[in-house]
Amino acid sequence: DSGVTQTPKHLITATGQRVTLRCSPRSGDLSVYWYQQSLDQGLQFLIQYYNGEERAKGNILERFSAQQFPDLHSELNLSSLELGDSALYFCASSAGTATYEQYFGPGTRLTVT
Amino acid sequence: AQSVTQLDSQVPVFEEAPVELRCNYSSSVSVYLFWYVQYPNQGLQLLLKYLSGSTLVESINGFEAEFNKSQTSFHLRKPSVHISDTAEYFCAVRPSGGYQKVTFGIGTKLQVIP
Numbered sequence: 425d426s427g428v429t430q431t432p433k434h435l436i437t438a439t440g441q442r443v444t445l446r447c448s449p450r451s452g453d454l455s456v457y458w459y460q461q462s463l464d465q466g467l468q469f470l471i472q473y474y475n476g477e478e479r480a481k482g483n484i485l486e487r488f489s490a491q492q493f494p495d496l497h498s499e500l501n502l503s504s505l506e507l508g509d510s511a512l513y514f515c516a517s518s519a520g521t522a523t524y525e526q527y528f529g530p531g532t533r534l535t536v537t
Numbered sequence: 538a539q540s541v542t543q544l545d546s547q548v549p550v551f552e553e554a555p556v557e558l559r560c561n562y563s564s565s566v567s568v569y570l571f572w573y574v575q576y577p578n579q580g581l582q583l584l585l586k587y588l589s590g591s592t593l594v595e596s597i598n599g600f601e602a603e604f605n606k607s608q609t610s611f612h613l614r615k616p617s618v619h620i621s622d623t624a625e626y627f628c629a630v631r632p633s634g635g636y637q638k639v640t641f642g643i644g645t646k647l648q649v650i651p
Contacts, residue, residue: 528582
C-alpha cells in the first residue's frame with residue numbers, strides 16, 4: 425500500500441459526459457501528479473500540483489482540468505468525454521517538487537461507452 | 538526534452554532463468570534514471586533508481602540495473618526470476634537539474650513461465 429488513495433476504482437460513463445476523479449496523497453506529501461495510461465500511448469504525464477499550485481503540465485487536453493485543494497487532495501476533471509479517453513488514470517504523490525520517488529495510487533479505470 | 542525507449546514490449550522467460558529488460562534514453566542534459574514495476578491491478582512502485590555515484594544499482598528483490606552513459610542505457614537484469622516477478626516494468630528518466638517532469642517508457646511485460 426503506497427498510502428495514495430484514488431476514488432472511484434472504476435467508472436463507466438457515456439460520451440459527452442463529465443467525470444471527476446479524486447486523489448488523496450500520502451500523508452505529508454505536497455506534490456500530486458496525474459498520469460493517463462492507455463494501451464497505445466503508455467503512461468503519459470498530465471499535470472503536477474505542488475501545495476495547491478500548478479507546477480508542471482504535460483500532455484493534458486483542454487477538456488481536462490485539475491486542482492489541488494488546501495487539504496492537499498486533488499481532483500482531475502474530464503469533460504466532453506470521448507471513446508479515446510478510456511484509460512487508467514493514476515495519481516502519484518511526492519514530498520516536494522524535486523524529489524526523486526513518486527508514490528502511485530491504485531488508479532481509476534475509466535470506460536467511456 | 539528527453540525520451541525513453543523500451544525495446545521489448547513483452548519478454549517471456551522460464552522460472553529461474555536470467556532476464557534482461559532493455560532501456561535506452563535520450564537527453565541533452567544529465568539525467569536521473571528509474572525503474573518502476575506495476576503488478577497486475579496495482580499502481581506503479583519504484584524498483585530502483587540511479588542518481589549519481591556507482592553506476593550499478595540494486596533493488597531489495599534481486600534486480601539490478603547499470604547506468605551506461607556512453608550507450609545511454611539503463612538495462613534491468615535479474616540472474617534468476619520467480620513467478621512473482623511477473624509484472625510490467627517501466628523505465629523512466631528526468632533531468633537531474635531542478636524539477637522537470639519524469640518521462641516514462643511504454644513498459645515491458647515480463648511473463649515468467651513455470
